[in-house]
Amino acid sequence: MTAPIAADLGVSTANEAWILGTYSMVFAATLLFAGRLADLYAPHRIYTIGFIGLAVFYLIISFMTDQYAFFFLRAVSALLAVWTIPSSINMIIQMYPEPAEQAKKLALFGMASTLANTVALVLAGVFLLASWMWYFRFITIIIGPFSVLAWFIMPRTQAVAEDLPGSEKWKRMDxxxxxxxxxxxxxxxxxxxxxxxxxxxxxxxxxxxxxxxxxxxxxxxxxxxMPHDYSLLPHEVWKFPNIFPLILQASAIFMWFACAQLRIATYFQVALHDSAILAAVKLMPMGITALVVGTISQAMPWLITKPRFVQPVASALCFAGSMLFAFSNGGADVDYWKFMFTGQVIGTAGGMIVFIGMNTSIIQALTLQYAGVGGSFANIIFQVGAVVGIAVQSGLLGTGDGTIQDWVGSKNSYFFTGAYIMLTGLIFLVWFRQSKAPQHAGPVVAPP
The missing domain is CATH 1.20.5 (Single alpha-helices involved in coiled-coils or other helix-helix interfaces)
Structure with a gap:
């Protein structure tokens, strides 16, 4: 929806990046703070406050006609949206303390986010038939009632620091x-x-x-x-077993997804002159595959809990998807089914396994009193990878004629993302040790 929003609000081409950037920058930058809030205060309350606030601010955004007000309110909405992520993870860990069941529920949570990301493209295409403003109003219509219900019916969960006085919690906010x-x-x-x-x-x-x-x-x-238990991250986080191969592998997956979706959707509309909704529908294989693979992970939990050999294979699938995108020449006509469709199915299958595996492994690698921070830590790595990937992809346009219509620059960007995720997968194979992964004999939940 970037181009229609820019046109309506008078945003210059040079500033179009801020339509996305104001949200993603605030979201990524405040993730650890939101994780700390979810550990120090009741996560179900942190979640519902962020959820309700998001509904309110999306409604306000839908009436904005000034670009600077839009940018500011998008930043505020990101600050509220980020409250829902670590608090959700904290609640899942508390409600499902048994390790295997917990891993499956975290996988479902990851599947939901990937599926929603694809469905949102289709919804955006539908609402652009009227106005981008109606997309934000629709989100408010969906979120509003559920956020109010959440306040009353969300299972009551306790903060790790439930018994600490308010002044002590502020000290631990770091x-x-x-x-x-x-x-x-x-x-x-x-x-x-x-x-x-x-x-x-x-x-x-x-x-x-x-x-x-x-x-x-x-x-x-x-x-x-900082004193122990007062720091934002545990002092020993860099010494946790397997933390570095986990971080490297996690850095690749949002890079892969973001570069695939953003460039393909843009190329379909700009170069092939597809409508927004048609471009979104042509990306639906990603969403459908994400749903199928996420469902399979529930029946085959070893895809998540035994990552040593699973992750390199999943990375190879992502690499294959990137190569199909690279040689698709943009996916016009029959090349869509030969290259784009096949690449989305193969690549997303691997990408989902990488995503839910890394999300779960990083969360369970951190000590239990840092449940919310653990989820935030994983998401920061995901977000940073996406930002770097999109920037490199944009820079590689110059290896062609500098326009998006020339597929050479896009082709080279898929060589880059494919090579990077294949490299992280190989490093993971060599470096990760299953024997060093946390072994939880009892409930995996932080004590109140």
Whole structure:
């Protein structure tokens, strides 16, 4: 919906990136803070407050005619939406303490997000027949009643720090660490967002990137200096078994999905002159495959719990999907069924296994009192991977004639994403040790 929104609000081509960027930047930057809230306060309340707030602000956004008000309200809506993610994960961990069942429920949660991401494309195409504003109103119509019901019927869950006084909870919020991390992530995402607009040699890319790189070790040092149980991340997080192969593999999957969906949807509309709804329908194989694979993971939990050999195979499927996209020449006419359709099915099958496997493994790798933070930590890695991937994909347009109509730049971007996820899969095969994975003999839930 970027182009219609830009046209209606008078957003210049150079600033179109902020239609997506204001939301994604705030969402990624505040994930760990939201995770900390879900650990310190009752997660079902954190969830419902974010859910209700999202409904209210999406309704307000749907009436905006000023671009700056739109950008600001999108940022606020992201701040509220992010409250629903770690709190959901925290509630799942509390409601399903048995390890195998917990892993299956976390897989369902991951499947829902991937499926919704594809369905949203179709819904956006439908509502563009009227106006992009009606998409936001529709989301409010869906969320509004359910968010009110959630306030009353959501299962009551306890915070890890339930018995602590309010002043002590504020001390454990680690607001200093939150501020450093937000600055680091905002500048990192800002730099890569501007790279595709201003160029890789521009100050708008280099300066934020350099500052963010400096802030990252500053954040790590700050966290180590904080007293135990008062830091945003556990002190020993970098020593957890398998944490580095998990992070590397997790960094690849949203990169793969974002680059596949965004470029293909844009190419269909700009180069092939498909309508928005037709472009979305042509991407439906991703959503259907995500649903099928997610369902299969419930009957075959070893796809999640035994990642040593499963993840490299899933990465190879993603690589195969990327190669089919690369050689599709844009997927016009019969090439859609030969390359695009097949690539979506094969690639998404692997991508879903990578996503739900990494989401579950990272959450269960962190200590139990950091359940909310664990979910946030995984999602930050996913989001950063997507931002970097989209920036690189935009930059690779220059390897062709610089326009999206020329498939050469897109082809090279699929070589990049395919190679990256294949590399992370091979590193995972060599580095990950199943014997070092957490073995939970009893309920996997943080004690109140």
């Amino acid at each position: 607001l200093g660490g939150v501020a450093i991390l937000i600055a680091c992530l905002v500048l990192f995402i800002l730099g890569f967002t501007q790279a595709s607009i201003s160029g890789w040699n521009s100050a708008l890319f280099i300066a934020p990137l350099v500052i963010s790189v400096v802030l990252l070790p500053a954040f790590v040092i700050w966290e180590q200096k």
